[in-house]
Amino acid sequence: NAGVTQTPKFRVLKTGQSMTLLCAQDMNHEYMYWYRQDPGMGLRLIHYSVGEGTTAKGEVPDGYNVSRLKKQNFLLGLESAAPSQTSVYFCASSYSGGETLNTEAFFGQGTRLTVV
Amino acid sequence: KNQVEQSPQSLIILEGKNCTLQCNYTVSPFSNLRWYKQDTGRGPVSLTIMTFSENTKSNGRYTATLDADTKQSSLHITASQLSDSASYICVVRPPYGGSQGNLIFGKGTKLSVKP
Numbered sequence: 001n002a003g004v005t006q007t008p009k010f011r012v013l014k015t016g017q018s019m020t021l022l023c024a025q026d027m028n029h030e031y032m033y034w035y036r037q038d039p040g041m042g043l044r045l046i047h048y049s050v051g052e053g054t055t056a057k058g059e060v061p062d063g064y065n066v067s068r069l070k071k072q073n074f075l076l077g078l079e080s081a082a083p084s085q086t087s088v089y090f091c092a093s094s095y096s097g098g099e100t101l102n103t104e105a106f107f108g109q110g111t112r113l114t115v116v
Numbered sequence: 117k118n119q120v121e122q123s124p125q126s127l128i129i130l131e132g133k134n135c136t137l138q139c140n141y142t143v144s145p146f147s148n149l150r151w152y153k154q155d156t157g158r159g160p161v162s163l164t165i166m167t168f169s170e171n172t173k174s175n176g177r178y179t180a181t182l183d184a185d186t187k188q189s190s191l192h193i194t195a196s197q198l199s200d201s202a203s204y205i206c207v208v209r210p211p212y213g214g215s216q217g218n219l220i221f222g223k224g225t226k227l228s229v230k231p
Contacts (some may be wrong), residue, residue, distance in 0.1 A: 004159070042120070042205070042221030043160075090159050103148070103209065105219075107159025 002026055006091050006108035013081045013115045021076040021111050023091030031094045032074040033058075033105065034066060036087040043090065049074055081115045088112050119143050120208050120222040128228045133196055137225045139189040139206030151180050151191045152205040154224065160205055163191070168211075196229045203227070 004025045013019055023032065033048040035058075045058030049068040063085060065077045074093075078085060092105040123138045141149070145168045152160035164173040164180040166189070172181045177194045193200055206222040 040223060042223045044221075045219070092159070104150070104162050104165065107161070109159055110157070 004091055004093055004106050004108040006089075006111050008111060009109065010112050011114070013078075013113065015081060015083060015115060017081050018077070018079050019081065019113075020078075021089055021091075021113075023074045023076070023093075023108060024072055025074075025091075025093040025106070026072065027093060027095070027106065028071070029093035029095050029106075030071075031096065032068065033092045033094075034064070034074065034076045035090045035092065036060065037090060037110075038087050046076065046089075081113075083115045086113060086115045119220050120206055122204075122206050122222040122225050124225060125223070126226040126228070128230060129196055131196060131198055131229050131231050135193050135196060135227065137191045137193075137204050137227070139191070139222055141187050141189070141206070141208050141220075143208045143210050143220060144184070144187055145211050147209040147211050149180075149182060149189055149209070150207045151178070151189075152207060154203045154205060156202070163204075193227075198229050198231060201227060201229045 007022045030051050034046040035043040037043050044060050046064050047058050047066040049055045052071040055066045067075045089111045091108040094105045119142045121140045129135050148165050148167050150165045151163045153163050154160040163178050164175050166173045166182050179192045181190045203224040203226045205224040208220045210218050
């Protein structure tokens with residue numbers, strides 16, 4: 001049982017380049033999330049999805065797009081990378097979004113992205 | 117002002133010693149409060165979860181407490197081990213429903229356990 005898997009683990013982009021981060025979960029979770037983590041700041045939500053075919057904006061969605069074509073996959077895209085998007089990106093999934101213990105999010109190992 | 121503030125920002129202790137990490141929050145009431153452990157280069161992993169009405173929750177050498185009157189939570193680590201070196205993140209879920217997109221993350225406390 002792999003849990004939540006992110007690819008790639010590291011990437012260096014030039015300003016203006018595009019890329020897609022892939023998140024895959026094998027726990028049959030409905031909810032999936034993309035966060036970014038920057039030094040001295042808490043995790044911030046970029047986008048999330050409450051089910052296949054649905055997406056919603058989080059706290060810091062500008063410059064990112066997402067897609068959830070399959071329940072197990074959640075893609076994060078950067079159309080034109082900027083140095084401000086240098087960060088560590090975490091994907092997470094949870095069984096539900098309700099007020100229960102099942103709300104626990106399981107996180108991937110992260111993708112370290114540097115934009116030069 | 118951050119709704120979830122953690123202290124200290126970083127902490128160094130000797131192996132075998134106990135320590136206590138603090139989390140002050142302004143979100144009240146809330147659905148639940150979690151403590152996550154994040155090892156360097158890894159994603160966060162849940163340690164404990166407490167609802168608004170709970171006072172304490174243990175997970176092995178980790179014990180979380182909650183004081184709703186003072187809006188404080190603590191994570192106490194007993195008999196620390198080198199493997200406890202990590203960042204510890206306090207996370208509060210507001211009560212107004214919706215998805216986990218409403219979570220409020222603290223900035224974390226970085227703990228270093230030295231031999």
